[in-house]
Amino acid sequence: MKVKLLNPNKVLNENFIVSEAARRLNEPGTVLLLPTGGVYGLVCKWSDKKAKEKVYKIKRSRAFQMILWDTQEIPNCGVMFSKPARKLAMKFCPGPITIVDKDGANVALKIPGGESLLQNILEAADAPLAIISAGRDADTVEKAVAKFYSTPDAAADMGQLPPEKAPSTVVELISESLFKILRPGAISEAAIRDALSA
Numbered sequence: 001m002k003v004k005l006l007n008p009n010k011v012l013n014e015n016f017i018v019s020e021a022a023r024r025l026n027e028p029g030t031v032l033l034l035p036t037g038g039v040y041g042l043v044c045k046w047s048d049k050k051a052k053e054k055v056y057k058i059k060r061s062r063a064f065q066m067i068l069w070d071t072q073e074i075p076n077c078g079v080m081f082s083k084p085a086r087k088l089a090m091k092f093c094p095g096p097i098t099i100v101d102k103d104g105a106n107v108a109l110k111i112p113g114g115e116s117l118l119q120n121i122l123e124a125a126d127a128p129l130a131i132i133s134a135g136r137d138a139d140t141v142e143k144a145v146a147k148f149y150s151t152p153d154a155a156a157d158m159g160q161l162p163p164e165k166a167p168s169t170v171v172e173l174i175s176e177s178l179f180k181i182l183r184p185g186a187i188s189e190a191a192i193r194d195a196l197s198a
Helices: 014-025 049-059 071-076 083-092 117-125 141-145 189-197
Strands: 032-035 040-045 065-067 097-101 108-110 129-133 169-173 179-183
Touching: 014 032, 014 040, 014 117, 032 117, 032 141, 040 049, 040 117, 040 141, 049 129, 071 083, 083 097, 083 169, 083 189, 117 129, 179 189
Parallel strands: 065 108, 097 169
Antiparallel strands: 032 040, 040 129, 065 129, 097 108, 169 179
């Protein structure tokens, strides 16, 4: 399968890609394939139900992560996160952590921060985004598309993505004090325990 490119001829003009991706994401039903760290991922607006259904048809998954630009967006993002989830977000975000809030909203939250294409698109789109990774080895657009059942509306082809230097920690919150680490990463289990008990 071939996918239409946001950046024709794979031109790496980041300003153009950011503005074009933000414009397209604000069109109802749009799903894009974008760099999301060390791999490509499917991205749409969190509030766009039509786009989320399209993601399911492409990937056969509803395991969305909510991606926010900053912690200040949490109260107005449309999801009621639990107190432990908000604690961890205020302590470690923006930063390398994904918070799976089983104790409250049953939603995975990530606020990446830093200087990245995704962060700039988040800011330009001015809305929470929903993301599903294309797969652990989907470090090129071609590898990502090969895993899909149908194609997204467009992709930003930034070539082969370098691996993340320090993968983000994925933590699942089960109750106010109970959690488990789904993937070890830059933030330690001890640091998370201390933050929850503070």
